[in-house]
Amino acid sequence: MEWIEIFDISLLRSLLRSTAPIAIVGMAAAICSAAGVLNIGLEGKMLNAAFAGVAASYYTESMWAGLAAGIIAGIVTAVLFGLLSFTLGADEVLAGLAINIFSLAGTTYLMRTLFGQAGFFSDPKIVGVEPIYFTFLEGTFLEPFLSGFTYSVYLMFFIAAGLHILYYRTRLGTAIRATGENPEAAEDAGINTVRIKWLVTVFSGLLAAISGLFLSLENLTMFTEGMSAGKGYIGLVASSFGNATPLGTFGASAFFGLGDAIGIRLQGVYELDSRLILMIPYALTVVVLILIGIRQRLKVRPVAIPES
Amino acid sequence: MNKETAIHLKNITKSYPGVIANKNVDFQVNKGEIHALVGENGAGKSTLMKILYGIEQPDEGEIVINGSMETINKVETAINLGIGMVHQEFTLVPSFTAPENIGLGQEPKNSKGLVDWKGLNKSVMDIAEKYGFKVDPGLKMIDASVGVQQRTEILKTLYRNANILILDEPTAVLTPQETDELFNVIRTLVNEGKTVIFITHKLREVMEIADRVTVMRAGEVQGVSETKNTSITELASQMVGREVFLQVKKDESNPKDEILNVENLWVHDARGLLAVNGVEMSIKEGEIVGIAGVEGNGQTELVEALTGLRKASRGKIMYLGEDIASSTPKNIRRKKIAHIPEDRTNTGLNTQLSIWENLIGNSYFRKPLSSKGIFNLKKVAKHANKLKEDFDIRSPNVSLKVKSLSGGNQQKVVVARELSEDPTLTIASQPTRGVDIGNIEAIHEQLVQMRDDGGAVLLVSAELDEVMAVADRVGVMYEGQIVKWVNPKEVDQSQMGLYMAGVTE
Numbered sequence: 001m002e003w004i005e006i007f008d009i010s011l012l013r014s015l016l017r018s019t020a021p022i023a024i025v026g027m028a029a030a031i032c033s034a035a036g037v038l039n040i041g042l043e044g045k046m047l048n049a050a051f052a053g054v055a056a057s058y059y060t061e062s063m064w065a066g067l068a069a070g071i072i073a074g075i076v077t078a079v080l081f082g083l084l085s086f087t088l089g090a091d092e093v094l095a096g097l098a099i100n101i102f103s104l105a106g107t108t109y110l111m112r113t114l115f116g117q118a119g120f121f122s123d124p125k126i127v128g129v130e131p132i133y134f135t136f137l138e139g140t141f142l143e144p145f146l147s148g149f150t151y152s153v154y155l156m157f158f159i160a161a162g163l164h165i166l167y168y169r170t171r172l173g174t175a176i177r178a179t180g181e182n183p184e185a186a187e188d189a190g191i192n193t194v195r196i197k198w199l200v201t202v203f204s205g206l207l208a209a210i211s212g213l214f215l216s217l218e219n220l221t222m223f224t225e226g227m228s229a230g231k232g233y234i235g236l237v238a239s240s241f242g243n244a245t246p247l248g249t250f251g252a253s254a255f256f257g258l259g260d261a262i263g264i265r266l267q268g269v270y271e272l273d274s275r276l277i278l279m280i281p282y283a284l285t286v287v288v289l290i291l292i293g294i295r296q297r298l299k300v301r302p303v304a305i306p307e308s
Numbered sequence: 309m310n311k312e313t314a315i316h317l318k319n320i321t322k323s324y325p326g327v328i329a330n331k332n333v334d335f336q337v338n339k340g341e342i343h344a345l346v347g348e349n350g351a352g353k354s355t356l357m358k359i360l361y362g363i364e365q366p367d368e369g370e371i372v373i374n375g376s377m378e379t380i381n382k383v384e385t386a387i388n389l390g391i392g393m394v395h396q397e398f399t400l401v402p403s404f405t406a407p408e409n410i411g412l413g414q415e416p417k418n419s420k421g422l423v424d425w426k427g428l429n430k431s432v433m434d435i436a437e438k439y440g441f442k443v444d445p446g447l448k449m450i451d452a453s454v455g456v457q458q459r460t461e462i463l464k465t466l467y468r469n470a471n472i473l474i475l476d477e478p479t480a481v482l483t484p485q486e487t488d489e490l491f492n493v494i495r496t497l498v499n500e501g502k503t504v505i506f507i508t509h510k511l512r513e514v515m516e517i518a519d520r521v522t523v524m525r526a527g528e529v530q531g532v533s534e535t536k537n538t539s540i541t542e543l544a545s546q547m548v549g550r551e552v553f554l555q556v557k558k559d560e561s562n563p564k565d566e567i568l569n570v571e572n573l574w575v576h577d578a579r580g581l582l583a584v585n586g587v588e589m590s591i592k593e594g595e596i597v598g599i600a601g602v603e604g605n606g607q608t609e610l611v612e613a614l615t616g617l618r619k620a621s622r623g624k625i626m627y628l629g630e631d632i633a634s635s636t637p638k639n640i641r642r643k644k645i646a647h648i649p650e651d652r653t654n655t656g657l658n659t660q661l662s663i664w665e666n667l668i669g670n671s672y673f674r675k676p677l678s679s680k681g682i683f684n685l686k687k688v689a690k691h692a693n694k695l696k697e698d699f700d701i702r703s704p705n706v707s708l709k710v711k712s713l714s715g716g717n718q719q720k721v722v723v724a725r726e727l728s729e730d731p732t733l734t735i736a737s738q739p740t741r742g743v744d745i746g747n748i749e750a751i752h753e754q755l756v757q758m759r760d761d762g763g764a765v766l767l768v769s770a771e772l773d774e775v776m777a778v779a780d781r782v783g784v785m786y787e788g789q790i791v792k793w794v795n796p797k798e799v800d801q802s803q804m805g806l807y808m809a810g811v812t813e
């Protein structure tokens with residue numbers, strides 16, 4: 001098998017599946033960052049949502065209950081972050097870190113006490129999200145590209161497009177960007193910046209929840225300790241690389257998704273050590289951070305001293 | 309007089325813990341006039357305007373706008389009443405264009421609920437045209453000059469239908485030419501029926517542009533006069549509460565040996581951009597050399613390079629025959645170069661520490677203040693108290709935090725410390741910024757005293773009046789270079805304005 005054969009339709013499908021959780025949480029980070037909120041706590045929101053989704057689905061044997069519980073968990077965690085940062089005035093980074101640590105410990109504890117499981121929790125009673133097949137596409141050349149993904153994969157395109165319109169074509173989006181860039185200017189224009197920050201925080205809770213649910217109910221139907229595995233942080237890096245814009249963040253997330261997808265394929269082809277493959281997204285994070293640093297330098301290139 | 313009253317603030321009192329910022333203030337502005345509000349820092353001007361603009365609430369008093377009594381408890385209310393304020397610090401979003409900034413929060417929507425950017429651009433251009441403003445609708449504020457940013461701020465208030473405009477120290481950041489343009493704008497506004505409140509401490513500008521002037525001191529109104537019936541001297545003494553000598557008293561300078569010689573100095577700023585490119589200058593003992601120029605033309609970086617706070621990229625800084633371009637701030641200080649930095653609270657002082665600790669910042673290591681690394685507190689106290697007396701630092705004792713002092717007294721702590729170690733060269737950057745007239749006088753006298761005692765002084769200031777009055781020789785800095793050297797006695801303000809804008813014939 002030649003290396004070129006790695007690039008085929010199944011790689012594309014794998015790319016979309018890998019991109020979805022990063023892109024969705026990345027856009028949560030982007031909108032927070034656009035409004036000047038440094039939301040480190042996305043990781044914890046994802047984890048709580050992933051756990052709540054699995055737990056509710058297990059008890060009710062209903063996918064919808066699982067999704068609803070996950071989203072509520074994500075939003076409640078977001079509200080907790082908001083209370084710590086905006087109401088009590090805690091440092092945003094510390095509040096976010098506290099939430100991440102608390103969520104990891106909390107979900108691990110609950111999994112052991114509620115289900116008596118350590119490491120991971122899987123049960124036939126957990127109802128996951130089934131892929132959507134478009135019957136009208138059957139047999140067409142579009143079928144392999146468009147059919148058979150779970151909700152989130154489709155949703156991420158709509159979120160990206162929706163956020164793009166929100167950012168650049170609505171009053172709210174303009175207010176969000178103004179709040180992030182110069183809160184005094186926004187306040188002076190009669191914009192309630194605290195309300196804007198709350199709004200994006202709660203919305204980021206919703207997005208992080210969707211991303212977390214993708215992991216536990218769509219991609220897999222199980223919960224494992226710390227299963228968000230840094231995706232919330234990778235989302236932050238993607239948002240930073242994408243200049244906190246929806247499309248930029250989407251593009252940066254696809255870059256991470258591609259790395260992930262290629263890694264999975266290489267594993268099949270060259271029988272690489274799976275632990276090495278699992279490291280790819282994190283290694284890419286470092287690469288991207290270096291790229292951000294380089295871009296920063298290029299932006300303000302020192303003027304060369306002319307020879308006198 | 310039978311003029312209509314636009315604003316009447318009656319009997320306003322406002323106190324903060326420990327301070328009465330406004331005491332029974334009565335402030336009345338006629339419709340269609342340019343009314344100057346003057347006073348030193350801390351006189352209560354800002355508090356009064358914050359009350360009018362809904363940022364602060366008065367403890368007592370009434371606000372009457374266009375004849376009806378109003379309660380203004382938030383900025384929105386003020387805006388709805390037709391009051392607009394242009395703050396000293398601009399409130400613009402850097403990556404937004406002028407129309408985007410102007411329409412922020414009130415963008416027109418189309419039928420789909422989306423922002424109608426074209427419609428916004430058009431209405432902004434219409435207003436701009438009406439008042440004779442030039443606007444480039446595609447220019448982001450980050451790329452715009454200070455003058456353009458200021459005009460965008462004024463347009464913002466007009467877009468929100470302001471009839472009463474409050475301009476808070478609008479000329480502080482402008483060149484004389486830009487100031488003239490601003491004054492033309494203000495006159496057009498008044499011709500179109502607007503009322504303008506002009507906050508400033510530059511009395512010459514008051515005389516030039518205002519119809520009437522209200523002077524405040526220590527939270528109270530000292531007087532209201534028509535500018536045609538008053539004079540700068542009278543206004544100044546109302547402001548300070550005693551007679552003020554606006555001219556610096558000094559004899560002809562008597563320069564001797566060269567102390568500092570800067571050769572072809574290049575310095576990059578914090579962002580890596582070239583800030584100083586090829587400065588040449590020389591300072592002799594017994595003279596005060598001034599650097600004038602609009603802020604941001606490399607003065608900060610020049611001073612930082614001279615004091616070792618920033619590495620020079622090339623060139624020589626010869627001090628008493630030795631190149632100190634790559635020396636450290638500590639070594640430079642040990643060579644008896646004193647530095648009064650432009651940023652008092654961050655560079656000049658540690659405001660969390662006591663007055664005495666700040667006063668010995670440049671001398672704590674020497675005998676008799678300390679020996680073997682341990683303070684002799686008695687000697688330190690004696691030293692600090694002497695400086696407090698000599699430099700008239702107004703504080704009950706030297707153990708209080710510097711934070712508790714007024715801006716003027718904080719600056720005196722810096723000046724006292726820097727001049728206390730008998731410097732050969734004193735580099736003073738914006739030494740009277742945020743300092744009131746009475747203390748400005750004292751600081752100027754001290755700089756002249758340094759000179760007369762045989763020291764060399766470099767005075768960098770954005771206040772043209774200050775440089776012209778204190779310095780014996782003035783270099784005008786523009787875009788990182790000294791474009792002109794002048795004798796301050798031989799040039800006038802408008803000539804200097806041209807030099808400051810880079811025009812040197």
